[in-house]
Every structure is written in C-alpha cells, then in structure tokens.
Amino acid sequence: MRYSALSILRNAFKGNLGWTPAWRQPEPKPHYDVIIVGGGGHGLSTAYYLAKEFGVRNIAVLEKGYLGSGNVGRNTTIVRSNYLLPGNEPFYEFSLKLWEGLEQDLNYNVMLSQRGIINLYHSDGQRDDYLRRGNAMWMEGVAAENLTRAQLKSMLPFLNFDHARYPILGGLLQKRAGTARHDAVAWGYARGADRHGVDIIQHCEVTGIRRENGVVTGVETSKGFIGCGKLALAAAGNTSVVGEMAGLKLPIESHVLQAFVTEGIKPAIHHVITYGGGHFYISQSDKGGLVFGAEIDGFTSYAQRGNLATAEHVMEEGVTMIPGLSRVRVLRAWGGVMDMSMDGSPIIDRTPIDNLYLNCGWCYGGFKATPASGFCFAHLIAKNDPHPVARALRLDRFERGYEIDEHGAGPQPNLH
Amino acid sequence: MASLITCPHCGTRPKEEFAVRGDATPLRPDPAASDEAWADYVFVRANPRGRTFEHWQHVAGCRRFLVVERDTVTHEVYSVTDGAAFSRGRMA
Numbered sequence: 264m265r266y267s268a269l270s271i272l273r274n275a276f277k278g279n280l281g282w283t284p285a286w287r288q289p290e291p292k293p294h295y296d297v298i299i300v301g302g303g304g305h306g307l308s309t310a311y312y313l314a315k316e317f318g319v320r321n322i323a324v325l326e327k328g329y330l331g332s333g334n335v336g337r338n339t340t341i342v343r344s345n346y347l348l349p350g351n352e353p354f355y356e357f358s359l360k361l362w363e364g365l366e367q368d369l370n371y372n373v374m375l376s377q378r379g380i381i382n383l384y385h386s387d388g389q390r391d392d393y394l395r396r397g398n399a400m401w402m403e404g405v406a407a408e409n410l411t412r413a414q415l416k417s418m419l420p421f422l423n424f425d426h427a428r429y430p431i432l433g434g435l436l437q438k439r440a441g442t443a444r445h446d447a448v449a450w451g452y453a454r455g456a457d458r459h460g461v462d463i464i465q466h467c468e469v470t471g472i473r474r475e476n477g478v479v480t481g482v483e484t485s486k487g488f489i490g491c492g493k494l495a496l497a498a499a500g501n502t503s504v505v506g507e508m509a510g511l512k513l514p515i516e517s518h519v520l521q522a523f524v525t526e527g528i529k530p531a532i533h534h535v536i537t538y539g540g541g542h543f544y545i546s547q548s549d550k551g552g553l554v555f556g557a558e559i560d561g562f563t564s565y566a567q568r569g570n571l572a573t574a575e576h577v578m579e580e581g582v583t584m585i586p587g588l589s590r591v592r593v594l595r596a597w598g599g600v601m602d603m604s605m606d607g608s609p610i611i612d613r614t615p616i617d618n619l620y621l622n623c624g625w626c627y628g629g630f631k632a633t634p635a636s637g638f639c640f641a642h643l644i645a646k647n648d649p650h651p652v653a654r655a656l657r658l659d660r661f662e663r664g665y666e667i668d669e670h671g672a673g674p675q676p677n678l679h
Numbered sequence: 680m681a682s683l684i685t686c687p688h689c690g691t692r693p694k695e696e697f698a699v700r701g702d703a704t705p706l707r708p709d710p711a712a713s714d715e716a717w718a719d720y721v722f723v724r725a726n727p728r729g730r731t732f733e734h735w736q737h738v739a740g741c742r743r744f745l746v747v748e749r750d751t752v753t754h755e756v757y758s759v760t761d762g763a764a765f766s767r768g769r770m771a
Contacts, residue, residue: 564752675701
C-alpha cells in the first residue's frame, strides 16, 4: 500500500481498519543470492538499495532480535556531514544528499528536520581547528558557517557564555544538518526492502558461518541452515563475534554508549548543539524531550546498558553548557553497543574470503551514515567494486598506514 | 560495570579512581618482527564477548597499571593483578 494524504483520509473514514502490515514475516527459504546479517539501519538499507538500485533479487536480512532493537533505535538521531578528512567528507555528504530525498524515495515519513548543527568552540586553538574543518567542508562543496559569539548570544541566549574554564567564543554551523526519527528510518527501509521482495527474518540469530573450499556457502542460524551466494555482515556491536565465525581478525572493539531523554518541554532548543569542552550533544525531539549524549563509557562492553559515573559526567557537561538543564528531569537512559574501530572511521570492504563482505566500525556515528552505508555496501556486494565515495573505507588501511583518524587519537578506540 | 575494583596495593576502591587503557592480551612483538606482526599488535583486537583482560591504571591511587579480568557482558570482575606481575606470569 502506498502512503499518501488520500490514503490517510480514506482509512480515517473506514475507522483505520484498512491498514496492512508494512512488511511480511516470511519463513527463511533454503537459499538466497545474498544474505545480510543484521537487521539494523545499515543492513536494511543495504537490502533496500541492493534490490532497488542494483537489481539483485532473492535477498534475506537476518536479525537476531526485532527490527529497531539495536543501535538504529538507540542513537540520538543526528544527521550531518561536517567531517574534516577527504576519506570521510564526500561519503557523509553523499549520505546527507540521500537523506534529503529519503522520504520521497521510501514513501515513508522519516521526519528529517534540517535544523542545523552548531559545534561550539571555547578557545582560539579550537576555533582555528573548527574553521579548518569548515574550510575542508567547503573544499568538498559542503557549506559551513562560522558563528561569532555575538551571533550565538542572540540565537542561543540560554548558553553559558562566560564559564570560567570553557567560555563560548563561537561555533561552526552546518545548516543542512539536523535530526531524523530513527525508528521510522528502520521501518521505512524495512518496508521499502520488503516491497522489493527482500525477506526480512526477525528472531533469527546467526550461530555459525559454513565455508567450503575457501568460500562461504551459508549460515547456521537459530532457524536452521540457510545457504547463500554472498554473505554480507552488518552486525554493528557484534561484528567481532560474527566475524570470528569466519575467522576474521578485525580492528574493532565493542564499547557502550549511553543516551538520555528528558521530560517533554516547550520548544527551547531549535538546533543540534555540541559542546567543545567535552563530547556533549543535544537536540529537542518533536515530542519536546531533550535528547542528549556524550562519550562512551571507556571500557569494552557488549552490555546494552551503561554505568552511572558516565551518566553523571554527561549531565555535568550538559549543565556546564546550558545551566537551565539542571531544572529538567531525565526520563530515560539507555545504552547501545558501538563497533569502535582503531581510527574512529568505518569499514566497508571485501574480506580475505571471496564472497564475504564487511560493513562495520561505525563507532558512534553510524546513524547519519545509514543511507550511504547501505548504498555503498550494496554497490560493493553487487559489483564487487567499491563505490567511489567509500574507496578509502578499506579493511587493510590500518596495516598499510592509511588510517582515517578524524580526531588524531591514534589506535585507541576508547578515545575516539 | 561493577562499582568496586580491588586494587592489590590500595584495597577495594570505587572504579572511578581508575582509567582504562585497553586490552592487556596482545604481546608486544620483537622490534625486528614483521610488519604484519606489528600491525596485528597495534590494530587487531580479539574483542571477546565474555571474559577479557584489560589494563586499568589506578590514577587516583597508587598509579600502578593493573590487569583487570572481567566479563564484557555481565561486567563481573574476576581478578585484579598488578601489571608487572601479570607480565611476569605470562613470560614464565
């Protein structure tokens, strides 16, 4: 069923009894041309673009939980393309362009809101660093704007401008950045993929990868063996666990990142704002809740829950930036498992096994990449050749000395 | 994550006194070892879902590097060893 204003009206008059499920609940077939492990945002978008753009039929997405149960439903919904390095910026800009056409493409309202992101800076050195990043964005054809302290004071009067340690001197603005409703992204891609014939199989955990003569022949799952022509891994925080089933050695550590939402308040914060004295970022959802987060907890974890010391630290950062936050009550907190790579940048590449493809290392920036990650991964799987904007995201870049280290933190995943 | 870490030098302390460096299991290769061995050491991680060994530094205490053995799913801490003792144990 195609959604439109007319379909909403028609169903309203029929008591909303005419809606049908957005995707099927198929049983697995014995064999697929392509199996994608992981029914998160990236797995679903990969399936969607494989079917729609690259004409691959007979695809399955295997998800061990339910759709939207992982990081695609746990992030802080920020969409942006304000990166520094040439290996990253064209990729994320490609992603933002896909975001801008996504609702029409999917016929699904992902509630993309291009409200702008403002990265605050607090010292002369940090200003120079941010302006350099802004200039790097311009060189890739992406607009960035420097906001002075006076401009910020009229735009965001609630900020703590005269903090003794971290006074706010200005900010870097990307106007086209914003937020999107993350559940709708998962559901929209799932529905789109399903309409192109993709089998989305939930509650189907991969327990082993069967190989013969050096190639993958299928996967063992909680619903039995399923054969495949090509296998694509998009398992996010569990990449190392699934990768080990195929004997892959990966530059990945799993870490937990927490996010928080407050009670709903009247419209107060109209942008995405990030704090340069730490890693704090905040926006306001359409329901009125303030959605925010900051650093990962710092130790490796596969548990989808964080610890209170980090929660306290995040709150402190928030209140340092916006003192008024201290009067707002936090409603919920949750954690997601991040596949932190050794340079803070992702991997979309082939593996030493011919028909096994890998998509991982999204650290805590995977949500904004969802469309481009799927598109580029689908390109790689269908053509066995990387998409031009994802050429730098190679698995072997570490040993070859071509890391894409945005923060210059070195091979220390808990610092990215 | 367990809230308390028992430092072999300082006793049971809140975990906020400690800084996490990372995986303690990779063995530093010989300086003349192959590029591949060095790349493995610097970049590749086993990243187990379960029992792991990590370097934690007691920055607000004795400042010694410790090796904390814990579970990455349940966060249970099994043992805490002084880093030097841990290394000597592995060399032996």
